[in-house]
Amino acid sequence: MSSLLGIYYLAPWLRYDRGPLVPDQAILIDMPNRRAYFFFIEIWPQEVYYLSAILIFAAVALFFATSLFGRVWCGYACPQTVWTDLFIWVERIFQGRRNDRIKLDNAPLSWNKIWRKSATHFTWILISLATGGAWVFYFNDAPTLFNQIIHLDVPLNVASWIYALTCSTYLMAGYAREQVCMYMCPYSRFQSAMFDKDSLIISYDETRGEPRGKLKAKGCGDCIDCGKCVIVCPQGIDIRNGLQMECIACGLCIDACNSVMDKIGKPRGLVRYDTTRNLNYRKKGIQEKVRILRPRTIYYSIILAAVGILILYNLLNRNILELHVIADRNPLFVQLSNGDIRNGYIVKILNKTHKDKVFALEIDGLEEHQITVQNALDLKANYLPVYADSVGQFRIFLTSEKQNTARTKVKFTITDKIDKNQAVYNGTFISDN
C-alpha cells in the first residue's frame, strides 16, 4: 500500500531534461499547450491513440492477471481499496477496533465521542486534500504549483479540481467504500468471465471445514463457525458460501481464519488461495496440481505481446515531421484570365522537434506549375519557417494550365532545409467540376 501511494505522490516530482523552452517534468499532461510528456515520449493531441493503446494494454494485462491469480487488482492495487484501507486505518487509530467502534457509535454524545469522531473526519479530509492536491501535479509543473498552493494563490480551475477530487475521495473512501465495488465498478460484474477453473481465488475448503460445529462437538469439520471471516470482510460477505461477485480478493478472511486455526491448533489454510479445480480434486481425493499454461492464459499473453510490440514499434518510429494539406472547398478551383486553373490549399506542417525549422515545398504530378504563398511576410514556397514544437500553417495557391482530367493526383513534399527530412501528402488538383 505504501509503495503504491509513494509512486502516486512522488511521480510528478521526477525531472527529465528535454532542453530549453520545454517542461522538464518527467510525467506531465500539459492541457493548455496540448502536450503530454512521459520521460522520453512526447505526445501531441492527434496521437492520443497511444493513450488508447496503453489503456488496451493495461486492460489485457488486467485480464491476464485475473485469469491467473483472480482479483489481485481489486484486493491490492485498486485505488478504491488502497484509499479505503487508508481510511479504515485512520478510523482504527482514533476509534479503536471494530467492537470499540460499534460501542462508540452507540454511545451517547460525549466529549470522548466528539473528539474521536472529529479527529477521524479531520484526518480523512486531510488525506483527501492531499490526494486531490497530488493529482493536479500531473497536469501542472509540480514545484511551481506547490509554491502557489503554499501561498494560497491557486488558479481557479486547479482549485476546483482539488476541491472536486477531495470531495470524491472523502465520499468514496469514507462512506461509499465497498458499495463502489458492488454497484459502481463495472469490472466486478464481468470479472467472472475471465475466471476459469484454474484461476486462483479465495476459497473455503468445504471438504475440510464441513460440517461446521463447535470446537468440542464431535463429528464436525475444522470450521468452528466463529464468524471471524464474515466480520473482517470489508464487502460483508460470507466466503464459506463460495466465490461471490462482491469478493475483492483482499485476503482478510484468510488472515482471520489462520489466526483462529493457530489458536485451536489446527493446520492453517481452511480459507486460502486455491483453484476451483483443486477444490474439486480434493473432494474426490485426486492429486492436486497447478496449471498455468491454459488456452486462456496463452491467448491473453499473445494479445499482450502483440499490443506491446505495436506500441513500442510505433513509439520508436514516431514521426517527428508531419504534413497535412487541406484543399479549399469553396470555391473548388478558380479559372484565371489567361485560362489557367488555380487551386487553394492550407498547408499544415507539424514540427515535433524542439528546434525551429525551415522547409521547402515541392509538388509532383503537374508539368507546368507555380506555387505562391499568400501571407504578410512575402514567404516563398522554398522557404517556409516553422517554430520548434509547433504547427506552421500556410495558405498556398497552386496554378497550372487546365488538366485533361477533372481531378489530377498531386504529391506535396516538404523537405527540411538542413537535415533533408521529408514528409509527403497525396492531394488533388481540381480543374473542372
Add this chain to the structure above:
Amino acid sequence: MSKKETDKISGVETTGHEWDGIKELNNPAPRWWLIVFFITVIWAIGYWVVYPAWPTLSGHTKGKYGWTQYKQLSDSQAEIRARKSLYLDKFEKSSLEQIGHNPDLYNFAVAGGKTLFKDNCATCHGTGGAGGNGYPNLNDDDWLYGGRLIDIYQVVKYGIRSTHDETKFTAMPAFRKDGILTDEEIELVADHVINIKTASRKTRGAKIYKEQCASCHKANGTGDIALGAPNLADAIWLYGGDKDTVIETISNSRAGVMPHWVERLSDEQIKQLTIYVHSLGGGK
C-alpha cells in the same frame, strides 16, 4: 381529533380527516425534499434583494446592484471592444499596405474580413467569393475596377453605380435599344468579340468594333479599368461568353450594381474586408 389513528391496511398514520368514511393517510413529503424547498425559499429572498424582482406602481424594484440585461449586453460588448482594441488601435492608424505586411494585423484583418464577408457580401458573391452570373468572382485575377488594395477599398466603400455621390458610374450603350446598331451589325460585332484575340481586323464586324467599342474596350479588347470596361480578350466572362449572351449584352447593355458600404460599415471594417478580398488570391 384526539388520538393518532393508524390505518389497518397500509399501517400508515391517518390525519384524522374523514370524508364519507374515507380517511386521509398522513404521508408527509420526504425530509430532503422539504429541506430543498426551504432552501429555495431562502434563495428567493436573496434573489429579490439582489435582482430586479417585484413590480411596483411606477415600475419595478431595481435590485441592489442595478443589474439589467441591457447593462449585461453593453458590458460584454465593451469587453469585446476592449479585447479587440489591442489590434484596433494599431489597425486604425495603419495604411492598407502596412496592414498587408504586418502578420498580426494581416491575420486580424483576414479573420474579421471573412466574417464580415459572409454577413454582408456572400448574398451576391457567394460564401467563398466565387460569385455567379453577373456577380464577379473575387478569387480570380480579372478585376473590372482594379485589383490593388486601394481599388478594392474604393469599390467596397462607395459601390458601383450605387446611390452614393462618390460611386463609379459608367454606362455601356444599349446598341439595339438605343438604335445605334442593327441586329445584323450586332451579330457581326459579337462574332468579332468572341474571337477577338485571333479574329481578322478586316471584317465588317472588326470595323464596327473599332468605331463603336474600342474607345472603352480598347482596340485589342483588353478593356479599361478606369472605366470599368471588361477585358474581352481573357478567358473570363461575367455574363457568359457564348454568342447569344454576347448579342444580348451588346443589344441591351449591362449595368451591374454594387451597393456602397460606407454608411453601413465602419472604416476599419471596410479595411478588413479589403484585405480579406485581396487575400483570396487575385489581389494585385
